[in-house]
Amino acid sequence: MAVGRAQRGVIEDSFLRASLLDFAWLSASTAGRNQTLMTDKIITSSNISRRTALKTLGAGAGALALAGTMPGMIGCANASDEPIKIGFQVHRTGIGAAYGRWYDRTTEAVVKRINSEGGINGRPIEIIAEDDGTDPKRGAEVVEKFANKHNCDIAFGTLFSHVVYGSAPRAGELAIPYFVVSEGHHVASGKLNRYTLQPGITDVKSQVEAMAPFIAENLGKKVTMIFPDFAFGHDHRDYFSAAFEAQGGQILEKIAIPPTETSFSKYFPKIPRDTEVIYHVMVGPAVLTFVKELGEFFGPSRPEIFGFIDSLEAVDLASPGLEFLEGTYFWEGNPRYAQAEQSEFDKVYREAVGVDENGASVSDAKDVSTYAHMFGCWETLYVVKAGMEAANYQGPKDRQKLIEAVEAMTDMPHSFEHPQGAKVFNGKTHQTFGHQYISKVTEGKLMLAHTTSIEDTLYEDEVDYTKMSF
Amino acid sequence: MSSLADSSAGLHKPLLSQGIRSILLHVLIVVLLFLLYFALPVYHSGNLARILVLAVFAMGYNVLFGYTGLLSLGHALFFASGMYGFGLAIQFLDVLPGAAIFIGLLSAVAVSVVVGVLALRTTGVAFMIVTLMFAQAGYLTVLLFGEYTRGDEGFNIHRSDRVLFGFDLSQATNRYFCALILFAICLFLIAWLVHSRFGKTLVAIRENEERARMLGYDIQRHKLIAVIISGTLSGAAGVAYALLFGYAGASFAAVQYSILPLLYVLLGGAGTTIGPLIGTVFMFYLIDLSSDFASAYLSSEFASAYMLIAGIVLILLTMFAPQGFAGLLRSKYKWLP
Numbered sequence: 001m002a003v004g005r006a007q008r009g010v011i012e013d014s015f016l017r018a019s020l021l022d023f024a025w026l027s028a029s030t031a032g033r034n035q036t037l038m039t040d041k042i043i044t045s046s047n048i049s050r051r052t053a054l055k056t057l058g059a060g061a062g063a064l065a066l067a068g069t070m071p072g073m074i075g076c077a078n079a080s081d082e083p084i085k086i087g088f089q090v091h092r093t094g095i096g097a098a099y100g101r102w103y104d105r106t107t108e109a110v111v112k113r114i115n116s117e118g119g120i121n122g123r124p125i126e127i128i129a130e131d132d133g134t135d136p137k138r139g140a141e142v143v144e145k146f147a148n149k150h151n152c153d154i155a156f157g158t159l160f161s162h163v164v165y166g167s168a169p170r171a172g173e174l175a176i177p178y179f180v181v182s183e184g185h186h187v188a189s190g191k192l193n194r195y196t197l198q199p200g201i202t203d204v205k206s207q208v209e210a211m212a213p214f215i216a217e218n219l220g221k222k223v224t225m226i227f228p229d230f231a232f233g234h235d236h237r238d239y240f241s242a243a244f245e246a247q248g249g250q251i252l253e254k255i256a257i258p259p260t261e262t263s264f265s266k267y268f269p270k271i272p273r274d275t276e277v278i279y280h281v282m283v284g285p286a287v288l289t290f291v292k293e294l295g296e297f298f299g300p301s302r303p304e305i306f307g308f309i310d311s312l313e314a315v316d317l318a319s320p321g322l323e324f325l326e327g328t329y330f331w332e333g334n335p336r337y338a339q340a341e342q343s344e345f346d347k348v349y350r351e352a353v354g355v356d357e358n359g360a361s362v363s364d365a366k367d368v369s370t371y372a373h374m375f376g377c378w379e380t381l382y383v384v385k386a387g388m389e390a391a392n393y394q395g396p397k398d399r400q401k402l403i404e405a406v407e408a409m410t411d412m413p414h415s416f417e418h419p420q421g422a423k424v425f426n427g428k429t430h431q432t433f434g435h436q437y438i439s440k441v442t443e444g445k446l447m448l449a450h451t452t453s454i455e456d457t458l459y460e461d462e463v464d465y466t467k468m469s470f
Numbered sequence: 471m472s473s474l475a476d477s478s479a480g481l482h483k484p485l486l487s488q489g490i491r492s493i494l495l496h497v498l499i500v501v502l503l504f505l506l507y508f509a510l511p512v513y514h515s516g517n518l519a520r521i522l523v524l525a526v527f528a529m530g531y532n533v534l535f536g537y538t539g540l541l542s543l544g545h546a547l548f549f550a551s552g553m554y555g556f557g558l559a560i561q562f563l564d565v566l567p568g569a570a571i572f573i574g575l576l577s578a579v580a581v582s583v584v585v586g587v588l589a590l591r592t593t594g595v596a597f598m599i600v601t602l603m604f605a606q607a608g609y610l611t612v613l614l615f616g617e618y619t620r621g622d623e624g625f626n627i628h629r630s631d632r633v634l635f636g637f638d639l640s641q642a643t644n645r646y647f648c649a650l651i652l653f654a655i656c657l658f659l660i661a662w663l664v665h666s667r668f669g670k671t672l673v674a675i676r677e678n679e680e681r682a683r684m685l686g687y688d689i690q691r692h693k694l695i696a697v698i699i700s701g702t703l704s705g706a707a708g709v710a711y712a713l714l715f716g717y718a719g720a721s722f723a724a725v726q727y728s729i730l731p732l733l734y735v736l737l738g739g740a741g742t743t744i745g746p747l748i749g750t751v752f753m754f755y756l757i758d759l760s761s762d763f764a765s766a767y768l769s770s771e772f773a774s775a776y777m778l779i780a781g782i783v784l785i786l787l788t789m790f791a792p793q794g795f796a797g798l799l800r801s802k803y804k805w806l807p
Contacts, residue, residue, distance in 0.1 A: 092774040131761060131774055136624065136719050141520065141758075148513035161623045162719050169626050169716030173640045184623075191626060230613050230720075231623035259613060259622075 083126035084119070084388065086111075086381070087146025087155040087176075089167065094134030095284070096160045098314035102353075102370040103157055103181065104129065106377040109352040120385045121393060128152055136166020143167045147174040153396060154384060157181055157377060161231065168192040175470065177399055179384060181376035183207070183333070185235060188431035190463025194470055195399075197406055197430040200380030201333065201373065202423075204232070205239045206457035210436045211306070211331055212243035214450050219304040219329070220276025221249045226267070227281045229256035236281045236308070257282065257290075264290050268297040277304045280311065287311045288321055295324030305329070309336070309439075309446075313370040316360070317444055325441045332437045332446065333372035334420045339448045349378060349419035358445070375420040382417035383409070383425075400470050407466055424454055428464040433457045488805045489665065492743075495807070496661050499744065500654045507646050515646055517758070521750050522649040523710045524734070526656045528746030530703030531731035536741035537664060538696040539676030543728045544585065544601030545704050547608040550723035551581040552705030557718035558618065560631045567634050571709055578705020579698060581608075586697030590690060602728065609723040624719025627712055634713070645714045652710050653747075656703055661743050663699070664807055672696055673741075704731070737787060739796025743807045748795045756780050 088107055091100030107127060115124045128150045132139040139158065146152040147170075154177040158164050161184040168186075171178035172193035180187065180198050185205040187198040215223065223244060227233030233256065241251050252272045257264065264286075271278065282290045290311075295302075305328035317325070336359030338350065353374065354362045361367035383406060391398055391405035407427035414422040423434040433454055439446035503522070507515050527549055534540045555577025559570035589600045613621045629640045637644045663669045671692055674682040683689050712718045721727070730753075731746075738749025757780055764776035791798055800806040 093777060097774070129765065129773065131776070136717060136721055138757075140715060140717065141517070144516050145513065145758075148511070148516055162721060165620075165624050165626060166717045166719060166721075169629075169640070173629070173716075186623070229616070231616055231621040234616055234621065258610070260610070 083124045084121075084393075085126050085128055085150060085152040086384070087143070087150060087152035088127050088129040088157045089132050089139060089142050089146075089155055089163070090129050090157055091134040091159055091163070092129075092131035094132075096134035096163075099159050099370045099373060100131075100134075102314070102374045103159060103377050106353050106374040107157065107381070109354070110378040110381045113352060114381060114385055120388045125381070132158070132163055132167075134160050134163060136162045139163035139167040140170045143170045143176065143178065144174065147171075147176040151396065152176065153388075153393070153399070154179060154402070156380060156384070159183075159373070161186055164192075164196070168196045171195050175399060176396075177403055179380050181373070181380050183373065183376070185239075188426075188429040188462060190429075190465070194403065194430075194465045194468045197403070199383040199406060199409070199423075199425050199430070199432045200378070201376030201432065202434050202436070202457060203431055204235045205459060206431075206433055207308075207331060207333070207436055208236055208239040209243040209459060210452040210456040211438070212240060212247045212249070213456060214438055214452070215277055215279070215306055216244060216247035216249045218450075219306060222252050222272075222274055222276040223249060223279050224253040224255065224271050224275040224277075225251060225279045226255045226257065226271075228283060229258050232283065232310075233257075233281060236279075240279065259284070262286050262289065264293045265297065268294065275303050277306055278302075280305070280307045282307075282311050288315070288319060291324055292321035295321070298324075307331070309333070309372045313372060314368050316366065316368050317441065317446070323444075326444070328441050329449065330439050330441070330446060331372075332439050334375045335437050335439060335446065335448050336369070336371040337439075337445045337447065341448075343414065343419070345414060345416050345419035348416055349375065353378070379412075379418050379420065379423075383412070386417075403470075421451075422454065424458075426461065428466055429461050430465050491805050492661060492665070492807045496657055496743065499747070500650070500657065503650055503653070507643075507650075512642065516642060517754060519642075519646040519649040519714065521747075521754050522646075522653040523707050523714065524730075524754070525747040525750040526653055526710065527704050527707035528731045528734035528738070528750050529656050529660055529743075530700045530705075530707065532735045532740065532742075532746050533660065533663070533672075533703065534696055534700035535732065536735055536739075536745070537669065537676060538672045538693060538700075539679075540693065540696070541598050541732075542589075542601040542700075543598050543725070543732070544589075544603075544605035544608075545700075545731050546723050546725065546727035547585065547601075547605040548578050548582060548701035548704035549708040549711075549727055550608060550612065550720075551701075552578040552708030553712045553718045553722055554612065554619065554708075555705070556709040557625065557627055557712045560627055561625065562618065567631060567713065570631075571634075571713065574709035574712075575702065575705060578702050578708065582698045582701025582705070583694075585701065586694045590693050590697065602725070605723070605725065605728050609720060609725075612720040612723050619718075619720065622720045624717060624721070627716045627718065629716070632713055632716060639714055640716065649710065649714060652706065656706070657743065657747075661807055664743065668692070668695070676741075733784075735794075737784075737794055739794030739798070739800070742794070742796035742800060745794050745796035752795065756783055 090104055091097055111125045111127055119125060128146065130142040130145060132142045143155050146155045155171060156179040158167060158180045159182050161182055164180050164182050164184060164186055168178060172195045175195060178196045180196060181201050182198060183201050183204055185203045186192055187196055188203050225237060225240065227236050237254055244251060252275055253270060255267050255270050257267060307328065307330050309330045309332045338357035355369045355371060356362050359369050359371045361369065387402050387406040391401035393402050409425045409427065412418050412423040412425060421435040423432045425432045435454060436452040436457060437448055438450040440449045506518060510518065531545050534542055552574045556570045556574030559565050559573040585601065585604050589597055589604065592600050612619045629638065632639045639645050639648055671687055675689055675692060679689060734749035734753055735746055737752050738747065739745030760776040760779040763779060764773045768775055796806065
């Protein structure tokens with residue numbers, strides 16, 4: 001959960017001719033096509049027909065090599081009479097599968113909504129989903145597939161940081177815009193390239209830094225941090241420590257838990273006695289054990305506890321062992337439980353993605369969503385729509401114009417397009433900034449206790465991608 | 471009778487000796503791979519560049535498993551040694567890519583020597599477990615030094631650091647031919663190796679270690695050299711991956727990257743020079759095509775079932791072609807190396 005450069009190769013004359021032709025065609029055919037957009041037929045999860053797949057499988061690898069040897073076979077056709085193809089890099093298998101399942105549903109819902117509203121520049125969106133196995137090597141292969149096989153206009157949707165890092169170089173080299181929904185600091189840190197953007201979800205640095213004032217003012221000044229001993233945990237350790245000390249707080253101990261650990265009791269004696277707040281960001285399948293053992297260690301008298309909901313995304317708070325969390329606080333990217341003052345935007349969004357008031361699937365109360373993160377898919381695709389329309393995007397030749405259009409964005413008001421809340425996009429760092437939510441576990445539910453301002457989440461720019469060449 | 475027998479023998483005498491056939495086969499493979507770049511659509515030629523790098527990994531594994539009979543579950547360590555040796559040198563030593571490649575290879579050699587010396591004190595299942603433990607220790611080391619390695623996230627190697635002898639290896643053509651050159655060098659090296667006295671000794675050790683020892687061969691020395699060659703080739707693949715695809719990350723040090731080369735070699739044919747390439751191509755497209763198949767037939771909720779398709783195919787192959795594809799071919803064409 002955590003994520004730049006490229007090349008300019010557009011022949012201006014041919015681009016101009018193509019744009020004029022496309023414009024004339026668009027004017028003549030928009031009305032008729034919009035009727036088509038109203039149907040669900042065009043909302044597909046893949047552009048591969050069964051016949052094609054069967055043919056391909058049947059023919060085998062050798063025939064496959066020969067089958068596609070005709071030059072230009074996968075070249076760009078007249079883009080304006082085709083759907084906007086969006087390659088969706090989804091974690092269907094591997095450690096990110098729970099997130100992937102809900103990213104998939106959210107993407108399906110937002111595409112259905114955008115298409116019903118007329119699509120992008122009058123063209124429908126077609127999602128081409130590919131599993132990346134939550135693996136950086138496969139992630140890079142999937143991006144290549146989007147660009148070179150499916151001729152997608154953009155790639156989108158990646159959550160886990162290592163997959164973003166593994167895929168971003170190929171996106172840059174293939175000059176395909178890569179819209180990640182990762183919450184990693186990789187994009188804003190300047191470590192990636194101009195083709196990689198994160199306009200739909202805030203990054204971990206801004207999230208963590210925005211928590212420090214609330215914790216210092218409301219929970220305590222002496223904190224012990226417990227975090228997984230890998231990059232995600234290190235981001236929390238470094239960014240929170242600095243922000244909290246700036247608030248006059250003190251980090252008493254930083255307890256790193258090896259990623260292979262399955263029992264945590266031996267780490268708890270390291271927690272200093274004068275700890276006022278425990279800050280935890282444990283993730284993975286052992287998190288339930290972590291909470292249970294933490295409860296057994298402290299018993300009824302515990303310090304204040306603050307955690308990141310990443311620990312419990314897709315996990316039912318009513319799970320045995322989690323009773324100990326009653327009265328503790330969590331960061332949430334978007335409140336899982338429908339709040340008393342729920343916005344009309346969240347209401348529509350929640351219904352569209354099939355999530356009930358408790359944050360679970362409307363068809364299965366046990367299937368808890370990843371509500372704190374999945375809104376990023378919804379908002380990112382609306383940013384893509386706005387960017388393509390601002391750039392008058394016609395096809396892959398306009399990819400650089402699309403990136404420049406997104407870079408020019410700033411304010412994104414709280415709306416149906418941005419149901420999580422208002423955002424401010426920083427075109428230089430390719431990163432969006434927005435409100436963060438802090439909820440308290442009350443009678444087994446997460447109830448909103450505090451909403452940060454966007455200003456609380458801002459930090460100095462670390463890169464200016466707009467100065468990098470394509 | 472005598473003349474009839476001579477005549478009969480003459481009928482079965484091959485036109486070309488085994489050695490010549492072997493050379494021609496390997497040259498033909500390299501020429502074919504050269505031509506495929508121009509014939510294949512860009513998607514498949516891009517895949518082939520990656521496949522060639524992974525095939526080098528598998529070829530390295532094959533030296534130890536296929537020819538020496540030592541089953542390692544720790545080759546991710548060698549791959550990662552090359553990858554991180556190269557990547558960290560670029561990141562922190564401010565050296566040119568050529569020097570970083572050398573450091574990457576040196577890292578793989580050094581790690582191979584250490585692992586070889588220690589792990590070869592065991593045999594059989596114990597060797598497998600010890601190599602697995604070494605690889606796991608390597609993986610955790612990458613995570614432990616996350617400040618430098620960026621742990622599980624890994625880091626990118628920028629395009630400016632991927633220019634070798636004036637060739638920008640982030641460009642598709644340069645990348646492909648760099649991968650092909652590496653593959654060709656490794657293929658010819660192994661083809662020569664298995665026909666050499668040393669290679670035949672490795673096979674003798676694989677077939678009957680006690681007999682080889684009785685004949686006076688220094689088994690430990692031969693095994694150690696095999697581990698070093700195997701580890702260095704795997705490390706070269708790690709260097710190439712980071713150089714050509716611009717990424718180094720801890721997932722390449724994880725156990726699945728120790729299983730993959732075993733799978734490539736088993737599918738392609740252990741103890742054959744062309745098996746690793748065949749196995750890598752097959753495994754890559756098995757995943758890729760079964761994913762396409764599932765996307766076409768199944769709803770998004772069940773699209774991950776493509777792994778089941780791949781699993782069933784692998785089980786069937788193991789049942790009906792235990793020798794791998796090249797092994798099947800060799801049962802008909804005995805001269806195949």
